[in-house]
Amino acid sequence: EAQVTQNPRYLITVTGKKLTVTCSQNMNHEYMSWYRQDPGLGLRQIYYSMNVEVTDKGDVPEGYKVSRKEKRNFPLILESPSPNQTSLYFCASSLRNRGTEAFFGQGTRLTVV
């Protein structure tokens, strides 16, 4: 089954404690992306990757890091989480051709206290 898998689904952490949210896709997609979803703001792009070892900033990259060492994986790293990073996070993947469908993971609800 074609899917994008994120882990964990729920996470509560403390300010400053480094964390990683994993994302893996099994569709051999070149393009992967991370979004955060906040009430009244919709989805905003954090980082994206056009292919292995190629990443770039989205609209809200501050406080986040990513890496793309393998085609299937695109982890999101918060080196020093802060309460304003409490949000619902989605990973997505698609073919690199423009206009193609993006496939989304189930989401990770992160709370930073």
Place this chain on the structure above:
Amino acid sequence: AQSVTQLDSQVPVFEEAPVELRCNYSSSVSVYLFWYVQYPNQGLQLLLKYLSGSTLVKGINGFEAEFNKSQTSFHLRKPSVHISDTAEYFCAVSALTGANNLFFGTGTRLTVIP
């Protein structure tokens, strides 16, 4: 740069009534247009998209949308809604050139009332 406006944050509608969810966009370049749906506690999934050709596009679950270039709109419609259509709906655009990034509106929560 692209931006998407969904004027209605919440739309309540009775079961079997028609519904229209509005979407307007702004872009300095030509764009592709999408509607995604998010059911409770799930990720987003594609409802329909407009790339080119006929301005009326049909999607899954009986939804359709019409692209209007002069009004820069891409409104989503369904002639008769079901309880199972209760969800959040996002309009999105991506440019024909440059990175394959999606820009989303703020979403419209559709609540179908029995």
